[in-house]
Amino acid sequence: MYDAAGAWGGTNPFPGSLIVLTHRTEDQPGPEAGFTFVNGFDDAVARAGSLRVTALLDESVLRRPVGGSRVLIAQFQELLRLIRLGLLRVRVIMFDADVAMSYNAGFNVVFLGADGDLSSAVMYRETGVTDEILEDVAIGKVNATGPPPPGPVARHYDRYLKLWNAAANEDDTIAFIEKRIREVDDQKTIP
Numbered sequence: 001m002y003d004a005a006g007a008w009g010g011t012n013p014f015p016g017s018l019i020v021l022t023h024r025t026e027d028q029p030g031p032e033a034g035f036t037f038v039n040g041f042d043d044a045v046a047r048a049g050s051l052r053v054t055a056l057l058d059e060s061v062l063r064r065p066v067g068g069s070r071v072l073i074a075q076f077q078e079l080l081r082l083i084r085l086g087l088l089r090v091r092v093i094m095f096d097a098d099v100a101m102s103y104n105a106g107f108n109v110v111f112l113g114a115d116g117d118l119s120s121a122v123m124y125r126e127t128g129v130t131d132e133i134l135e136d137v138a139i140g141k142v143n144a145t146g147p148p149p150p151g152p153v154a155r156h157y158d159r160y161l162k163l164w165n166a167a168a169n170e171d172d173t174i175a176f177i178e179k180r181i182r183e184v185d186d187q188k189t190i191p
Contacts, residue, residue, distance in 0.1 A: 052115065054089045056164055058101070062092060062180050069184045076181050083174060091167035092176055099166035109157050123153040 065072045082088035093101065106126050113120030122135045136151030150158070168176065 052089070053087060054091075054164070056160060056167060057090065057092050059092055059094050062177065065184065069187065072184055073181055076177050076184075079177060080174065083170075089170060090173050090177075091164055091170060092173045093163055093167045094176075097166050097168075099163060107156055109153060109160070118154050118157060121153050121157065123156055125152075125156070 062076075079088070079090060083090060093099070108124045109121055110123075111117055111121050118136060122133060124133050125131065134152050136153045167173070
């Protein structure tokens with residue numbers, strides 16, 4: 001059994017593992033009527049143990065109503081549920097953050113050993129039309145004068161931590177998500 005901690009970063013919509021899936025029944029009209037919300041993350045929640053997940057989202061992700069207002073509100077409520085259960089830590093990089101935005105595609109870093117131990121980390125990333133799983137070289141060349149240079153996992157995680165530290169703190173992020181729920185709910189009632 002492994003202790004695992006994951007980090008998701010990117011400017012794309014919600015990370016795939018956090019997406020609330022929806023299904024619309026045929027007998028109900030309207031773009032959002034008849035949706036049932038299903039969360040594929042619940043299985044992981046049930047066997048989470050020491051699993052810790054962080055997600056770093058760009059503010060634009062929380063302003064883009066992909067799937068309509070009901071879907072977006074359900075997505076926000078699921079984020080808040082996972083945060084309150086202590087299974088997810090989320091921060092938002094606000095538009096006015098004093099940091100250069102990263103344009104990395106979505107990626108996940110999973111620590112199979114201690115949290116933050118890059119020697120036990122693997123990374124899944126999507127790059128354009130491909131995806132890959134990577135790990136950094138743990139052992140240098142036989143006669144090397146020092147450790148190998150940081151590999152892609154270390155570089156991605158370092159950038160992730162810089163953005164994490166520049167993002168809104170977790171309390172401000174929760175307040176922002178709650179505010180967005182109210183704003184989206186108010187907008188859907190406007191004729």
